[in-house]
Amino acid sequence: MRRVGILVAAVLFLGACGGAGGTGGTTNGAPKTGGTLKVAQETEINSLDPNTSGLVVEREIYYNMYDSLLGIDAKLNFVPELATRWTYTDDRTLVLTLRKDVKFQDGTDFNADAVKFNLERYMTSTDPAAARKSDLASVQSVEVQDPATAVLHLKRPDATLLAALVDRAGMILSPTAIKQLGANLAQTPTGAGSGPFEFVEWKRDDHLTLKRNANYWRKDRAGHALPYLDQLVYRPITDLNATLASLKTSDVDMARVVAGKDVDAVKADPNLVYRNTPSLGYGGFYLNRSAPPFNDPAKAKAVALAVDRAQILKNVLFNVGVVSYGPITAASWAFDPAEKIYDKPDPEKAKATATGFSFTLKTANTQDQIQIGQLIQAQLAKAGITVNLLPEDFGKLTLETRVQHQFQASLAGWSGRIDPDGNMYAFFHTGGSFNDGLYSNPQVDQLLEQGRATTDQAKRKPLYQEAQRIIVGDAAYVFTTDPATPQITSRKVQGFTLIPDGINRLAEVWKS
Amino acid sequence: MLEYIVRRLGLMVPTAFLVTVGVFLLIHLTPGDPATVILAESYTPEAAAQIHKDLGLDRPLPQQYALYLGRLLHGDLGRSVRNKLPVTQAIGERFPATLELGIAALLWSLLIAIPMGTLAALRRGRVLDVVASGLTVAGISVPNFVVGIMLILFFGLVLRVLPVGGFTALTESVPDNLSRLVMPAIALGTFGAASNMRFTRSSMIEVLNQDYIRTARAKGAGWWRVVNRHALKNALIPVVTIVGLQVGGILEGALVTETVFSWPGVGKLAVESIFAKDFPVVQGIVLMAALSFMLANLLVDLVYAWLDPRISYS
Numbered sequence A: 001m002r003r004v005g006i007l008v009a010a011v012l013f014l015g016a017c018g019g020a021g022g023t024g025g026t027t028n029g030a031p032k033t034g035g036t037l038k039v040a041q042e043t044e045i046n047s048l049d050p051n052t053s054g055l056v057v058e059r060e061i062y063y064n065m066y067d068s069l070l071g072i073d074a075k076l077n078f079v080p081e082l083a084t085r086w087t088y089t090d091d092r093t094l095v096l097t098l099r100k101d102v103k104f105q106d107g108t109d110f111n112a113d114a115v116k117f118n119l120e121r122y123m124t125s126t127d128p129a130a131a132r133k134s135d136l137a138s139v140q141s142v143e144v145q146d147p148a149t150a151v152l153h154l155k156r157p158d159a160t161l162l163a164a165l166v167d168r169a170g171m172i173l174s175p176t177a178i179k180q181l182g183a184n185l186a187q188t189p190t191g192a193g194s195g196p197f198e199f200v201e202w203k204r205d206d207h208l209t210l211k212r213n214a215n216y217w218r219k220d221r222a223g224h225a226l227p228y229l230d231q232l233v234y235r236p237i238t239d240l241n242a243t244l245a246s247l248k249t250s251d252v253d254m255a256r257v258v259a260g261k262d263v264d265a266v267k268a269d270p271n272l273v274y275r276n277t278p279s280l281g282y283g284g285f286y287l288n289r290s291a292p293p294f295n296d297p298a299k300a301k302a303v304a305l306a307v308d309r310a311q312i313l314k315n316v317l318f319n320v321g322v323v324s325y326g327p328i329t330a331a332s333w334a335f336d337p338a339e340k341i342y343d344k345p346d347p348e349k350a351k352a353t354a355t356g357f358s359f360t361l362k363t364a365n366t367q368d369q370i371q372i373g374q375l376i377q378a379q380l381a382k383a384g385i386t387v388n389l390l391p392e393d394f395g396k397l398t399l400e401t402r403v404q405h406q407f408q409a410s411l412a413g414w415s416g417r418i419d420p421d422g423n424m425y426a427f428f429h430t431g432g433s434f435n436d437g438l439y440s441n442p443q444v445d446q447l448l449e450q451g452r453a454t455t456d457q458a459k460r461k462p463l464y465q466e467a468q469r470i471i472v473g474d475a476a477y478v479f480t481t482d483p484a485t486p487q488i489t490s491r492k493v494q495g496f497t498l499i500p501d502g503i504n505r506l507a508e509v510w511k512s
Numbered sequence B: 001m002l003e004y005i006v007r008r009l010g011l012m013v014p015t016a017f018l019v020t021v022g023v024f025l026l027i028h029l030t031p032g033d034p035a036t037v038i039l040a041e042s043y044t045p046e047a048a049a050q051i052h053k054d055l056g057l058d059r060p061l062p063q064q065y066a067l068y069l070g071r072l073l074h075g076d077l078g079r080s081v082r083n084k085l086p087v088t089q090a091i092g093e094r095f096p097a098t099l100e101l102g103i104a105a106l107l108w109s110l111l112i113a114i115p116m117g118t119l120a121a122l123r124r125g126r127v128l129d130v131v132a133s134g135l136t137v138a139g140i141s142v143p144n145f146v147v148g149i150m151l152i153l154f155f156g157l158v159l160r161v162l163p164v165g166g167f168t169a170l171t172e173s174v175p176d177n178l179s180r181l182v183m184p185a186i187a188l189g190t191f192g193a194a195s196n197m198r199f200t201r202s203s204m205i206e207v208l209n210q211d212y213i214r215t216a217r218a219k220g221a222g223w224w225r226v227v228n229r230h231a232l233k234n235a236l237i238p239v240v241t242i243v244g245l246q247v248g249g250i251l252e253g254a255l256v257t258e259t260v261f262s263w264p265g266v267g268k269l270a271v272e273s274i275f276a277k278d279f280p281v282v283q284g285i286v287l288m289a290a291l292s293f294m295l296a297n298l299l300v301d302l303v304y305a306w307l308d309p310r311i312s313y314s
Helices: A002-013 A056-065 A112-124 A161-166 A175-186 A240-248 A260-268 A297-306 A309-315 A347-353 A367-381 A394-403 A421-428 A442-453 A457-473 B002-029 B034-042 B045-055 B061-073 B087-122 B127-141 B144-158 B174-208 B211-218 B223-260 B266-275 B279-307
Strands: A036-041 A070-072 A078-080 A083-090 A093-098 A139-146 A149-154 A197-203 A207-212 A231-236 A272-278 A283-287 A358-364 A386-392 A409-411 A477-482 A484-490
Touching: A036 A056, A036 A240, A056 A197, A056 A207, A056 A231, A070 A161, A078 A083, A093 A112, A112 A139, A112 A149, A112 A175, A240 A260, A240 B144, A260 A272, A297 A347, A297 A367, A309 A367, A309 A477, A358 A367, A358 A394, A367 A386, A367 A409, A386 A394, A394 A409, A394 B034, A421 A442, A421 A457, A442 A457, B002 B061, B002 B279, B034 B045, B087 B127, B087 B174, B087 B223, B087 B266, B087 B279, B127 B174, B144 B174, B144 B223, B174 B223, B211 B223, B223 B266, B223 B279, B266 B279
Parallel strands: A036 A231, A358 A386, A358 A409
Antiparallel strands: A070 A078, A083 A093, A093 A149, A139 A149, A197 A207, A207 A231, A272 A484, A283 A409, A283 A477
């Protein structure tokens, strides 16, 4: 899955465009039932088990097959899904009131026992690829109070837990199916979900088919059964040119990524609709604060001052996305539009801060990443800073950056999380698991810890905004550009709502 | 003859052994770590260490190789790092698609090459020969992915007569299968068509200048009979060598062609596995490619004997 990296990079840097296109659903007349929607995916999936999932393309399928405890809307507000209410009775007790009318596709009942079974499976899995443990690290135990009430007892206050329950850590599958399928759950999860579509078949590298769940619990506003579509067919198309060709010839109806250079052509195509919304992720580069030259804070600041973010956006990314001002993007409730530290490049001020040094910038060896590196090289030269570019294999780059911290600067973006904590804590808290630059600031640590322990969103917002001001000001990471979450569909696709997490929920989508 | 075949098959064992050593070393010496790829954004040093342990990557290289070879002798190629499926299953699932594409590409190359090469030889120096030679140079020089993209542009996007990619199983729909097969088969087979045409032409010219052809003509044999029965069969011997090499090399071209056309075969699997550092799958595919190369060579030698009775194996 170096592809994951390329994908993340592609989504981050070639993602989509600010400007035209809305996020709202498009609707022409009354929804029509039936039909097959063909969706292109950027890579093949590995697993259909949320417990071992690490790919965006997998989440895309899960959200249409499995239900989560909580949902989110286009503004990232939590909305009811399997849980109708969620209440903190104190800062370590989360009470979930569950729906009583939900059945899994295998005919068994959804209830608090299923919630307990699933969350415990995620928390105690011994599979080396198990990826949900950290999402639920704050959960001490799950208690079944009655069939419609599950209580999560926490080890410590955790304001990020609700966001985790929207994603894979909150997906509840049929315990009966999990037990019966065993290891096959990851390959053929027949009947395991309660979502709008159910699993039919997966021909690896070719297609994955889901069909309508006739007993799906959710109805549309007029009271009609959802979903509208009969069938979803996902096709992995790894070549972006092939994706575009397939869209143009109606071989697929929907895709998430096209090459940045093709965005204008897609927008001009009368048969295609290009939408985008600010994404949760950001792009830029780490500076290693534990070694020269960036153990000198002035040198880090000089780099941040000299970078021309708008030029990167325009020249390499075809204006797809926006200039980045920090880890909290425009999609987040914690976003602060007034914070624009390092807005315009200022090579003179950079020179006055620190100049005459050199460093090596490592990048993935993909064209866009190398181009961004070259631009940064030229921009910093104006401030008397010499950049040596070193493109590397993505696996090697990750190893050297994340594990060994053997780098001076490393270009690597982040796909983003719903809660601001997911974009900051692991990256900028002392000793954080993604703190590749080994940045450490006690003030930031304290703010991020407070943010985690506070459940009131209004009180959390200023904490994260203050932390962001310090992080950006310190040049803990040089933020360059935020991608946008794009979606390209055929004009026939109706009722589609684009959500900033980039995952397409297709229950209410229909084809005209 | 049988003894010869057995001896040749026996000789394949040490060759295959050397291939396993080469592949094993190559893939383990390339930079990068499967754990970074498996864990992606959920990477932690502890989880990576666990994966290294599970995959046996924490052991010394010779020990890893010995374990690999031991399992291989029991027919166990290991399991995919990506989705934990047995490598034999991963390859087996994709093999039919690649086999179909390979056969179609080979047919395309021969259907073009033999008649065109023969005609070019018979019309040496005339317009047809010049045109054929020009096409040959173009066919050899243009990489198969460029041919593929051009085909997609023209037949897929401009004329819209053929689907731009994807695959439908023969068992599901024969017309849909064939319509999706046409462009990748042409893209994959064009290089072979060009080089085979070149060999057919030069070999045919050589044969047509032989004394026995003149004798046959002098004895009053018809022109068509001379070309078809006397000349072509003998002229095809060097072509068979080249075709044999192409059969072994189909997988190489399939790497790119299958990716361009989203054709779910072994070539696409190889590309994705390389990107994913899925080393058991890459090892399995390279081993399979090496074996098919060796088998193709053996077949070529056997076909020689059938084409030219002067060659005999004992």
